[in-house]
């Protein structure tokens with residue numbers, strides 16, 4: 569629970585606040601940028617919510633926060649519902665896609681997504697275990713399969729799998745993090761799940777990173793930590809700083825996705841992004857070009873120091 573005595577000074581005056589336990593995961597300012605922002609290493613409330621709708625939005629950020637660093641008075645919380653998640657993101661002909669909220673500290677606040685599909689719902693990565701969320705997902709038809717994009721974002725997947733008796737998918741090269749997972753991808757082989765979802769190995773960020781693709785056109789790409797959108801740079805980003813296994817392989821894995829027809833990018837961390845026709849290919853080309861130019865600059869700088 570957020571502590572008033574630990575309230576950060578940067579918060580503006582008013583009922584909502586962020587305290588010093590914030591881990592700077594970004595969930596709050598992505599879900600409610602009107603009221604939450606980053607100061608560089610912590611979040612803060614830059615604008616207090618005004619009116620019922622805005623308070624409900626800020627309350628979503630409060631629920632989503634993986635470390636309960638967001639505080640608000642009991643009288644406000646009493647008027648908000650804990651049943652608001654999952655939230656509809658988009659409707660694709662292959663299924664509705666929802667943001668689950670309830671981020672987990674175990675995955676550093678990574679996003680998880682629920683796809684409603686006539687052949688069985690699919691959970692992409694794991695939210696924090698939450699009885700209100702489980703109740704809502706049960707009403708929506710439960711979970712048939714769970715996809716774990718890589719070893720960092722498994723969070724409470726075992727509890728979710730047990731609650732819904734669902735089978736999990738993960739790559740063999742990350743399986744040490746969750747050896748009980750029922751189904752494994754191997755090597756670079758793509759797997760079709762049979763409900764318009766395919767899983768593509770994209771080694772790099774971790775050796776066993778995979779992405780999930782919904783649909784055959786105007787696709788939705790669930791990218792884990794392989795790729796995300798950076799709104800400051802207005803660019804698609806793969807990060808060398810957050811590459812835990814092999815950067816050269818990660819760039820190869822980025823290139824591998826160039827011919828997809830992505831309409832929505834839904835990552836584990838960073839911003840989601842909607843693309844117009846043709847923008848995806850261009851975004852990948854720009855990312856690869858940017859990284860290539862950076863590598864050349866670094867090489868030149870190194871050469872000049874000798």
Ligand code: SF4
Nearest residue numbers: 590591593594596633
């Ligand atoms: S969601 Fe919580 S931990 Fe994450 S940035 Fe916001 S206040 Fe900090």
